[in-house]
Amino acid sequence: MSYNNSQELSDSEFNQLSSFIYNESGIKLPPVKRVMLQCRLQKRLRELGMDTFKEYCDYLFSRAGGDAEIISMLDVVSTNKTDFFREPTHFDFISNEILPEFMHGKPGGQFTAWSAGCSSGEEPYTLAFVLNEFMMAHPTFSYSILATDLSTQILQQAVNAIYAEEKVDVVPMHLRQKYLLRSKDRQKPTVRIAPLIRQRVSFGRLNFMDSSYASIQGNLQLIMCRNVLIYFDRATQEKVINKLCTRLMPNGYLILGHSESIMNMNLPLQQVKPTIYRKI
Ligand SMILES: C[S@@+](CC[C@H](N)C(=O)[O-])C[C@H]1O[C@@H](n2cnc3c(N)ncnc32)[C@H](O)[C@@H]1O
Numbered sequence: 414m415s416y417n418n419s420q421e422l423s424d425s426e427f428n429q430l431s432s433f434i435y436n437e438s439g440i441k442l443p444p445v446k447r448v449m450l451q452c453r454l455q456k457r458l459r460e461l462g463m464d465t466f467k468e469y470c471d472y473l474f475s476r477a478g479g480d481a482e483i484i485s486m487l488d489v490v491s492t493n494k495t496d497f498f499r500e501p502t503h504f505d506f507i508s509n510e511i512l513p514e515f516m517h518g519k520p521g522g523q524f525t526a527w528s529a530g531c532s533s534g535e536e537p538y539t540l541a542f543v544l545n546e547f548m549m550a551h552p553t554f555s556y557s558i559l560a561t562d563l564s565t566q567i568l569q570q571a572v573n574a575i576y577a578e579e580k581v582d583v584v585p586m587h588l589r590q591k592y593l594l595r596s597k598d599r600q601k602p603t604v605r606i607a608p609l610i611r612q613r614v615s616f617g618r619l620n621f622m623d624s625s626y627a628s629i630q631g632n633l634q635l636i637m638c639r640n641v642l643i644y645f646d647r648a649t650q651e652k653v654i655n656k657l658c659t660r661l662m663p664n665g666y667l668i669l670g671h672s673e674s675i676m677n678m679n680l681p682l683q684q685v686k687p688t689i690y691r692k693i
Pocket of ligand 1: 437438439440491492493494495496499529530531532533536561562563564567619620621622638639640641644670
């Protein structure tokens with residue numbers, strides 16, 4: 414079925430845009446996602462002062478639009494849902510298994526982790542709370558976290574590290590007291606992540622579709638790549654995980670989201686628990 418209304422995506426515009434988005438980001442947009450894509454792109458049309466999707470497509474695929482518009486388009490297309498302490502059993506596993514094992518094997522070593530697909534920062538900052546707590550109990554331990562995402566807009570929010578107060582309700586009180594600063598403006602209550610945590614996390618843009626992840630240091634102890642692969646098809650998932658594995662040290666851990674399965678994929682990984690893997 415084709416639409417005539419210019420503010421609605423026609424079949425051919427949808428097909429053109431969804432295959433372009435797939436090639437650029439790996440994000441699969443089947444026909445059921447058409448209304449979602451239309452709503453999200455209407456925001457770009459308004460921002461650019463355009464009336465029709467035809468005008469928008471002409472701009473996107475022109476020299477004038479080019480790379481800058483691709484970045485803005487991917488900002489609105491990506492789904493950024495995240496939370497502090499999302500899937501909390503993963504953070505228990507890090508505290509109770511991964512960190513004691515690391516200290517046993519390498520006392521005094523630097524623990525380096527990557528939050529891959531970090532969205533607005535809740536995941537890497539939660540990880541930093543956990544690693545910082547461990548460091549307080551083990552003063553020879555130290556850590557750093559790299560956090561990357563496709564969306565430049567969401568990365569800016571992550572760097573700002575300011576969150577509505579209700580977002581941090583799930584953070585245990587003793588961590589809130591140590592690692593969060595409350596805004597003075599009680600009309601619009603927000604919190605900011607404390608500098609001692611912010612300085613441990615560095616953010617950068619990385620597209621999982623890049624040919625290799627050379628900008629990421631190798632020999633990482635831990636990669637968290639959660640709730641990202643669900644947007645990709647299986648072949649893309651397998652390619653991405655193989656590239657992630659090149660950045661892990663032998664025996665390093667990869668943690669995926671709870672609904673993500675890598676069963677029957679050809680990967681240098683061994684399962685430790687559901688969604689938790691080790692590099693062979
Ligand atoms: C649903 S969020 C998950 C955030 C966090 N990992 C969590 O589990 O709470 C998915 C993130 O993956 C990012 N993403 C999607 N496609 C990507 C790609 N090709 N390269 C890098 N990041 C991508 C999105 O921008 C989004 O912020």
